[in-house]
Amino acid sequence: MDAAMRITVLLGGNLRNEAGEGCQEFESELPSGSRVEDLLPRLGLSQDRIKMIMVNGRGATLDTAISEGDRVALFPPELAFNTFVSLGFRKESVEKRKKQSA
Amino acid sequence: MRKLIRVNMTEGKVQVEELAPAYAALGGRGLTSGIVASEVPPLCHPLDPSNKLVVAAGLLAGTTCANSGRLSIGGKSPLTGGIKESNVGGNVATKLGKLGIAGMVLEGQAPEGKLFCLLVNKDGVQLQPADEFKGLKNYDLASKLQEKYGEKVGIVSIGPAGEMKFSAASVAVTNTNGTPSRHAGRGGMGAVMGSKGMKAIVVDDKEAPGVTYADKEAFKEAAGIFRDALREHPVTKPxxxxxxxxxxxxxxxxxxxxxxxTRNFTEGQFEGAQKISGETMHDVIKERGGNPTHSGCSTCIIQCSNEYVDQDKNYVTSALEYETIWANGANCGIDDLDAIAEIDKLCDDYGLDTIETGCAVAVAMHAGVKAFGDAAGAIELIHEIGKGSPLGRILGSGTAVTGQAYGVSHVPVVKRQSLPAYDPRAVKGIGVTYATTPMGADHTAGYAVATNILKVGGFVDPLKREGQVDLSRNLQIATAGVDAAGLCVFIAFAVLDIPSGLEAIPKMLNAQYGWDLTLDDVMEYGKQIIKTELEFNKAAGFTPSDDRLPEFFSKEPLKPHNVVFDVSDEELDTVLDF
Structure with missing residues (x-):
C-alpha cells in the first residue's frame, strides 16, 4: 500500500453535515498520489455535490493531484456563485472555448 | 406617465411633475445619475444647496417582477467628491412604483437647524416640520413615524450621523417588517440628506393605483420565466x-x-474566519431561535436577509451581511459574531455605512487607537461617532480622513471611499473595478469575484492580470443596466447561468413600457449611464490618476499567495474607454 499523506479538508455549506463531520475543517489521510476525486468517496460525497474546489487556496478540479500537507476545500453548487456574470464576457468566453476545442 | 416629485427645501415647496422627456426612459441609477449630471454643478460643495439628493425607484418597481424592489439614492458625494449612486433594498421602491412615482429630488436647503419630513401617498405630497425628531436614531424614529402614519408605511430616513453630515452617513430604508435596517451606505448620501434638512420620507401606498402595463399578459409570462430562473438556480433558489x-x-x-x-488589509486570511462564517452564523441564529432566512426587500424571493438574535433570543439586528461582518470582523481582527451584530445595529441606528465605518476603525486600530481584535474598543468607537465627539467626527468622516488624522499611510481607499471585502491583490478583477468605477471603491459596481474564484466555465485566474480588464468592463456595464431596472444584483447569479431568465428582463421592460429593447440595448443603456457618470466626474476634477489603487497594493505582497496588484495604469485607463 502507498504511504499515507496527511491533508487538511475544509467543507463549505452543508457538506460538513452530509459528510458526517462535526466541524467545517479537519485533518484527513489519503494514499499518496491521490487526486481530489479520490477524496470524495472517503467523505461519502458524490461529485454532483461539488461545484467549487480549491487546493491551497487556488482554483482546482477533480483531477488536481494532492500532495502531503495540502489543504483541500470543497464547496457545493449552492455556494458556487456563477461564472458568467456579464453578457459580453459570456460571449467572449464561449467563443474562446470554441476556438480552443476546435 | 411616471411622476417626479421635486422638493425645494429652501422655500419649503413641493411640486409633482411628469417625467421630462429627457428622463422618461430612465429609472434607478439611470435616473439618479441622469438628473445629477444635468442639474448639479460638478464643482459645487456636496453639502451646499446646489447639490441635489435624488431618490429613484427602478424601472420595474411596483410590478410583480421578483426582486424588483431596489432603490437608488444619488447626488454628488461628500466622501468621494464625485457622482454617487448608493443602492438599497427595503420596502420603499415597490411602494413608489405602485404610486406611479419614478423618483424624488430634494433641492436647496432648509433654514439652519430646521428639520422636515416628507409624506408621500395617493393624495399627493406634503412637507411637514420635523424638529421634534432632532437627534433621533433610526429605530426610534421609525417607531414614532409608524405610530403616526401606520405600521405599513415605508420610510427613508437619516440618524444622528446624517444630521451631523458625516461623510460615512447612510440613508436608512425600512425592510419588509418596517425595521430601518436596509441602508444606502456608500458615499455619505445620509450627509447630503442631512444638509437638505430632511429627516425622513414616509411613503404610504395604501390605495395606490398600481403599475400600468402596455401588455399585461406578456409581462406576466416574462415575469414567470424570470421567477422560475431564480427558483431553479442553486445559489438563489428557496x-x-x-x-x-x-x-x-x-x-x-x-x-x-x-x-x-485582514487587519486593515495586511493579510489575506483571518485565523478567526470560521467563528464568523456564514455556516457558523446560520447555526448560531438557528440554535437561538432567530431567523436565518428572511425577506428583507419587497418582492424578494431569494431571501438573503436574516434576523440575528442574542443569547436570550432578543432581536439584535437584521441582515447581518458579509461586508459588515468582514469590515467590522476580519478587517478589525474581531472574531466575535455577537459583537459584530451589535456594531451592525449601532451603525444602522446612528445611520452609518458599515463598510466605511469598519474600515475607519481598522485604520484607527492600525494607528494604535485600539488594538486589533478589541471588540469592546470598536463598539466604544462607534458610540463616539454617534455622540459626535472630536474622535467620533474623525472616524465618521471616513477611512481617508481617519488615516490622515492619525498619520497612517496604509489607507485602503479609492476616490476616498474605502475598499470592500475582497483584497484586490488576490482577486484582481475586483481590483480593476475598485480602481475604475466612477463610484469610488465599490464591489457591487462590477462583481468580478465570482468569475475569479471558480475554476469552471469563464474562469479568469484571480491572481493573474490577464483578462481582468475585459471582465471588469463587461461587469460594470451589465451592473449599471441591472441597477437601472431596479433589480437586485444577486439575480445575476441565476440569470447568467439560465439564458431564458436573462432574456426575460428586456421582455418585462418591453411589456411594461411598450418598448422594443433587446439585451444588447440593455447593455448599451448601462454603457450610457457610466458615460454620463464619467463626464460628471471629469467636470468635477477627476483625472486618470484617480483611477488607481493605493500604492501599497502594488508594493506589499499579500499572504498567503504573496501576490501584488499588477494591472498596469495603461490597462486601467482602457477599462471604461468606450
Whole structure:
C-alpha cells in the first residue's frame, strides 16, 4: 500500500453535515498520489455535490493531484456563485472555448 | 406617465411633475445619475444647496417582477467628491412604483437647524416640520413615524450621523417588517440628506393605483420565466446558498482563496474566519431561535436577509451581511459574531455605512487607537461617532480622513471611499473595478469575484492580470443596466447561468413600457449611464490618476499567495474607454 499523506479538508455549506463531520475543517489521510476525486468517496460525497474546489487556496478540479500537507476545500453548487456574470464576457468566453476545442 | 416629485427645501415647496422627456426612459441609477449630471454643478460643495439628493425607484418597481424592489439614492458625494449612486433594498421602491412615482429630488436647503419630513401617498405630497425628531436614531424614529402614519408605511430616513453630515452617513430604508435596517451606505448620501434638512420620507401606498402595463399578459409570462430562473438556480433558489447562509456565505470562500482582507488589509486570511462564517452564523441564529432566512426587500424571493438574535433570543439586528461582518470582523481582527451584530445595529441606528465605518476603525486600530481584535474598543468607537465627539467626527468622516488624522499611510481607499471585502491583490478583477468605477471603491459596481474564484466555465485566474480588464468592463456595464431596472444584483447569479431568465428582463421592460429593447440595448443603456457618470466626474476634477489603487497594493505582497496588484495604469485607463 502507498504511504499515507496527511491533508487538511475544509467543507463549505452543508457538506460538513452530509459528510458526517462535526466541524467545517479537519485533518484527513489519503494514499499518496491521490487526486481530489479520490477524496470524495472517503467523505461519502458524490461529485454532483461539488461545484467549487480549491487546493491551497487556488482554483482546482477533480483531477488536481494532492500532495502531503495540502489543504483541500470543497464547496457545493449552492455556494458556487456563477461564472458568467456579464453578457459580453459570456460571449467572449464561449467563443474562446470554441476556438480552443476546435 | 411616471411622476417626479421635486422638493425645494429652501422655500419649503413641493411640486409633482411628469417625467421630462429627457428622463422618461430612465429609472434607478439611470435616473439618479441622469438628473445629477444635468442639474448639479460638478464643482459645487456636496453639502451646499446646489447639490441635489435624488431618490429613484427602478424601472420595474411596483410590478410583480421578483426582486424588483431596489432603490437608488444619488447626488454628488461628500466622501468621494464625485457622482454617487448608493443602492438599497427595503420596502420603499415597490411602494413608489405602485404610486406611479419614478423618483424624488430634494433641492436647496432648509433654514439652519430646521428639520422636515416628507409624506408621500395617493393624495399627493406634503412637507411637514420635523424638529421634534432632532437627534433621533433610526429605530426610534421609525417607531414614532409608524405610530403616526401606520405600521405599513415605508420610510427613508437619516440618524444622528446624517444630521451631523458625516461623510460615512447612510440613508436608512425600512425592510419588509418596517425595521430601518436596509441602508444606502456608500458615499455619505445620509450627509447630503442631512444638509437638505430632511429627516425622513414616509411613503404610504395604501390605495395606490398600481403599475400600468402596455401588455399585461406578456409581462406576466416574462415575469414567470424570470421567477422560475431564480427558483431553479442553486445559489438563489428557496433553500439555496443565499437563503440559508445569507451573503456571509462568502467568508469561508474568500478566506480560503486568500482574499479576505485582514487587519486593515495586511493579510489575506483571518485565523478567526470560521467563528464568523456564514455556516457558523446560520447555526448560531438557528440554535437561538432567530431567523436565518428572511425577506428583507419587497418582492424578494431569494431571501438573503436574516434576523440575528442574542443569547436570550432578543432581536439584535437584521441582515447581518458579509461586508459588515468582514469590515467590522476580519478587517478589525474581531472574531466575535455577537459583537459584530451589535456594531451592525449601532451603525444602522446612528445611520452609518458599515463598510466605511469598519474600515475607519481598522485604520484607527492600525494607528494604535485600539488594538486589533478589541471588540469592546470598536463598539466604544462607534458610540463616539454617534455622540459626535472630536474622535467620533474623525472616524465618521471616513477611512481617508481617519488615516490622515492619525498619520497612517496604509489607507485602503479609492476616490476616498474605502475598499470592500475582497483584497484586490488576490482577486484582481475586483481590483480593476475598485480602481475604475466612477463610484469610488465599490464591489457591487462590477462583481468580478465570482468569475475569479471558480475554476469552471469563464474562469479568469484571480491572481493573474490577464483578462481582468475585459471582465471588469463587461461587469460594470451589465451592473449599471441591472441597477437601472431596479433589480437586485444577486439575480445575476441565476440569470447568467439560465439564458431564458436573462432574456426575460428586456421582455418585462418591453411589456411594461411598450418598448422594443433587446439585451444588447440593455447593455448599451448601462454603457450610457457610466458615460454620463464619467463626464460628471471629469467636470468635477477627476483625472486618470484617480483611477488607481493605493500604492501599497502594488508594493506589499499579500499572504498567503504573496501576490501584488499588477494591472498596469495603461490597462486601467482602457477599462471604461468606450
Amino acid at each position: 433553500g439555496g446558498g443565499l437563503a440559508v447562509y445569507g451573503t456571509n456565505v462568502l467568508t469561508s470562500i474568500l478566506n480560503e482563496a486568500g482574499g479576505l482582507p
